[in-house]
Amino acid sequence: MAQVFKEIKLQTGYNVFYSSDEINDAKKTSVNFKNTPLAEALDELLKNMNLSWSIQDRNVVVRRKELALLDQLTALFKEINVHGQVSGGGFPLAGATIVLKGSNRATRTAVDGTFFFDNVDEKEILIISYMGYETKEVKAKVSITVDLSAAVSRLNEVAVVSTGYQDIKKERATGSFSKPDMAVFKNRAGTMDIVARLEGLVPGLVIRPGLKGLEENNQLGNGNTSQKSTIRGESSIQLNTNPLFVVDGVAISNLNLFNPDDIEDITVLKDAAAAAIWGARAANGVVVIKTKSGTKNGTVNISYSGFLNYQGRPDYRYGKAMNSQQFIQAAKETFDPQQYPLSSLGYYSVVAPHEQILYGQFEKRITEAEANKALDSLASINNLDQVYDLFYRNASTQNHTVSISGGSNMYSFYSSANFVDVISNRINESNKNYRLSFNQSFSLGSRLKLSLNTTLGNSVSSQTPGISISNNFLPYQLFQDVQGRPITMNYLTGFSPELLADWSSRSRINLDYTPLMESNYGYSKRNNTHINLLGSINLNLFKGLSFNGSYGLQKAPGQNKVYLDHKSYELRSVIVSSAISPSSDIKPSYLYPTTGGRYTVSDNEERNWTLRNQLIYSRSVRHDRDQLNLQLGQEAQESFGTSTTNTLIGYDEHLLTHVVLPPTFYRGTVTGAFSYADFGTAFIETQKRFTSYFALFNYTMNGKYSLDASWRTDKSSLFGVDFSAQNRPVWSIGGLWNIRKENFMSALTWLDNLALKATYGITGNSPGKAGATQADVLSIIVPSMSQPLAGNYMEIINPKNGRLSWESTQTTNLGINFSLFNSRISGGIDVYFRKTTNLLGQMDLNRFTGWTSALGNLGELSNKGIELSLQTRNLESRNLNWTSSFNIGYNKNKLVNYSGLDPRIPLSSIITGSLYLPGYSTGPLFSYPFAGLNAEGNPQVRLADGTITAQPDAISREDLIYEGSVNPPYSGGIGNTFRYKLFSLTANLIFNLGNVMRADVNDTYTGRISTIPTGFLGNLTTDFMDRWRKPGDEQFTNVPAYVSSFQQASARAIEYYTYGNINVLSASYAKIRDITLAYNLPTQVLQRLKIKTASLSVQATNFMVWKNNKLNIDPEYNGLNVGARNIPPFRHSYTISANVTF
């Protein structure tokens, strides 16, 4: 306003006189005058503002409008209707919450930041909050204009954390809670996986990166996957270490059901005080997700958000595979027909084209010149282009979400429709997702509130059979000829040409194997539907006492259909094996159907329900100086899953007919014998139930001292475990001291907030959860033998373990929260100690027990760590803002001891396996003390006593070198956001430090260099070229010699080199996970387009900034333990996205 008056003086020369009080009471406005007379302009400016104007001389005087009589009468009743506007950093804030202090009444701002609040006592206080902004308390008056401090969304100054059971003001929460930056979360369009989007945003939450991190398909085979994650290190060996995911208060088994665009808020619960209320399932921490709900201000918002993400194809140049010339050279050098005479290869082994030439030359069927010419021509072929063109395409994803939200105080809703189309890099794959969600809430009077969240999803995917090919196949083997005709590669079947010809002619079935054609001979199609209903009821019973009920129902039916036609090589070879051909001139008969195909249909369904009833007592004590909150509750849960799989043979897709073939074993077919086991119908049915009771207690004294306590007991329908064994309540206790509020701190004006907190709690896992039992559990087995003799039998699937007990984890957390210099710097430090005793795990048993291993209590695991998170507002000005965030978690875990039997883990398992050894971190990596090559080119080791030897069995456990863990002790993220006017640039860096990995060295130094039957392997890596070839080479190379015979090879130990200390590298790296440039369309443009807000952004991902290895290995895509380099599915992904609100 004052600004406008200044402008008036500038343009007209009239001074404007006003009282600053009056002007401040007036609401902010934006006006646009062009050649308007002053009087008209002032009228326009001051209307609706309780202000009047007059011109005296060349001065304009602005005064408070005299109230009309009616207005004056109304004012006497002190009940006013508040209208106001909320802005943040000068921009109107849509959806800010206005709560009448001490009541349940609340509203939200409209899209232009305005709000109305009826019938408010003038004495009362309104609390105005908006996610990421500082909350303000304002005295109620008719007109309120509030500008929340120019905060940025990166600053997670969210006032409230949610445990899924209750919302706690962050300033009084004793537990260890973290919230990700939701703006970054929202912008990470590269993935629709909610877990993957959290990477680097929460200290202590580690996302297992890369392909290896993907979860396995679940038992019912509905194919849902999301990335593995752990909070504060692995606390268990045997059990799943993923956190528990909770959506709108209900634990969810399948997070994929939810659209990231529908998520409003996420809280990560890390210590016992935060998570113990979730009981036994919370041992790995909890991720609490809140979905969006409607606004209550009477307007309707329609928004669109969408993105297009481009990933391209895998980059095979990243690997170290040999090219054709190198491969042919290596093949020539290693060819040893004396060791491997063609005649000894038998009837089931592959003789690759280059070997056919070499054997031809050796057996003098072709001359040396002819052989060389043929090999040279192979060496000149490179199949990579064909691999790219014929098996891959550019991967991309598009996602569109349209949402509508709106409502009033009585009823509000949020509804969205979402479509995701994933085009993977594999040809002939399709994956589409459709999701609808509808969240509603009803307020019936001031006592009763109901809400109902509904989600409906459908995912449809399909793919064709066929081969998976990478750069480790024979590099000269093309897949189609110059005319584009697919190439037949019968040598890959492993059968000799004579045998194939004989079988084909006698069975009259062609046995040609043409890899490229195989994808035409079948399909697999998956169709999953998800329905999720979450209802809640909140009833105020009596002063401060309320009842809260939450009820969730999830249903997910799905179907998977797999068809393989009789034209496929696989079925043709079955048909041939079933052909009975007494003589070549009689048409053969076939035991296996020769038409149609093999059709497998799996139907699966998941049905889960949860119900929770809570009594909440919440009131102020000691004249509002203290706050008390008490909850008692009960919960019941069931998860039920079924799966039925049917396999039909000779299935005709059009006639829907099939052939019934009983289990058959028949001798005397074309290939010798035919055996067929009827797969029939397979059923899986699982059902689990839980009942739980819990209690929560919170007390805050003088706003300075808080005490939280929780207690919960879970009982479940575990089989083979006594109920009495389940009586293990989990509990926690925590305290917080808000030091800043003490009087002696009042002088420190630069300190906004300082709080100390400490928590302790015990969580646990029942042995049954890991599948261990206190009785022998039997299961009936139908023998899979082709000649079943005695029929079904009973198998002991779990042996009884009389000494089982609970896995229990004690967690202590100490933390500091702080905020300095008017929130320019804020953050927290947490230190935690976690000790897991009676760790459940697969333990090696004394073999005389009859079992090699079983589930039991292994020992004690400790996790210690420290976490720091820091947010800073580095630069704040009208046009330019710069904010940063930094978080880092350090975790050290150690298997303290084994209380189980001494498993005497063999040396080779220590070297190759990711085993758990007492005294070491989980995922320990050991290496051999490599000591160069000996004069025969064999790797040597230096033993602890100084001896250098190449003897395979010479080394013992004491000689091994402990290199560190494959799990990173340090991980975290750094984010920076720059905002210039309407542009913003955000870069997020993630890092994993301090762990180790093996380099991907060649490990083939013996045998024939060829491929395997119908396998697409066979290539070597280029370090093979640096191998030892002649005495003296050991001075220059560490790469062992090639020897052709296995006997020679078993006299040496190649693993001294491949698993030697020279091939262990640091796996530390830092990557810019994403860079995003966003642009908000200016208001003028928006008004012309008749839309409320619009932003566009572009994002690029995955830029390696630093890695601590010189071999160009991306640790994200390396088998850390074994040193296998995976080819990343893409190098960088690029995304364009748009967000529009109408």
Place this chain on the structure above:
Amino acid sequence: MLMLLLSMSCKKSFLEIVPKGQVLASTVKDYDGLMNHTSFYANYYGLPGLVMGDELAAEAVQFPSAPLLTQRGFAWMDQLYDATVSSAQLDVELKNIYICNKVINEVLHIADGTEAQRKNIRAEALANRAWSYFGLITCYGKPYLASSAATDPGLPIILTAEISNTGFKRNSVSEVYQQILSDLKVAIPDLSTQVEVKTRVSRQAAMGMLGKVYLFMGQYEEAKIQFDAAFADLATTSSTTSLYDYNEAFLPTGVFQPFGRFGPNNPGNNTQLLNEAILHKTAILSGDFSNTGLVMTKETMDLYKPSDLRLNFYSNMRSNFTPLPPGLYGKYALTYAHTGLELADMILMRAEVRARTGNTAGAVQDLEWLRKNRMPSADASVPSTVTADPLKLLNFILEERIREFAGEGYRWPDMRRLSVDPLFSSKTYRHLVFGEDGTSIKNTYTLKPERFTLRLPQLILAGNPDMINNP
């Protein structure tokens, strides 16, 4: 509705769900199902004795590509198993002992079924436990010699099913044999002569097993009593157990037709042909100890008369269908070795104890019973030069065992017991590897006396560091 849900969730029965497909053993049917386990009868993959008999030789082309355990076993090496490699035989038999112990200790206490049913199942478990121990002690304990058995280290006797057991100690060979005898003796009265399928233990089977154990202990009189009793029982069930007459079986319409790629359709490669089984158990010949690269010695082939129809099981092809050097033969029609109790075995064992106890006529009668079914009857009779000399007769019976069971792992236990038999203990054994021409000798391995007893695998010792291994 809320109250309904509340009350439902509070009931204890809400949690009592028996998962589909799982059960805690409580009925006769459950325990019967345990004894019906395939691990008691079907093809396990690592019986060391399969490659150790002296009826075998190796050939240089394929032998190097045989499994490492085959190569080491054939060479009678000290250390068969690498530190990390477990023995399939031990794994299977110890697991079987676990199942048997569970059944033995529990089944009499269940409420279900009749007492006879419960006792029958327990007896079956006892007999199987005995057989598992007999298989193991004939690998890891010294051959039974009454004078030293009480001090020779054997194997731990495990009588409870409990995975947390530790502190295992090696009982003496004598104690193990006493346990085997006692288990079989307790079992026999509770067993029936009729079984549903011959993978299950009948009374005649248990008595035959007991006879075999006595034979291996050198107690021939005791053995004879058991064999006679078993044959008496068999006579009542002769319709289900009899010898195939090869003179008929090999006819174009016979049961051994058709000849496939793996030879005639016979009990050696078709487990449905159960006529000759008293107790059917098999071990597969393509596992850890496979017959890859193994052939018969020339002496073995010379044991057969040209008219012996058992020659049909031999071929001069390798398992990968490349031809063997001239003069070498492999038993290609053999996929499974029979490790239970075969009628032919019991006939020959009774012939042996009869011969050893002076009943020459009985021995010859048994021998000819078998031989008549294996060759034209004109050639079946035992030569009079043999019948005249008890030692020659004994040798003839032992050779007949080779003719009948070559390549099936029967010879190795026989070699073991003969090593402590004063009549044969001076014999030395060697294994030859033939060169590519089929006549030159590429390698010779000689059996050291201490290698009649295998060393315990290192993996077993690693978990039991106080246990002393065999020399």
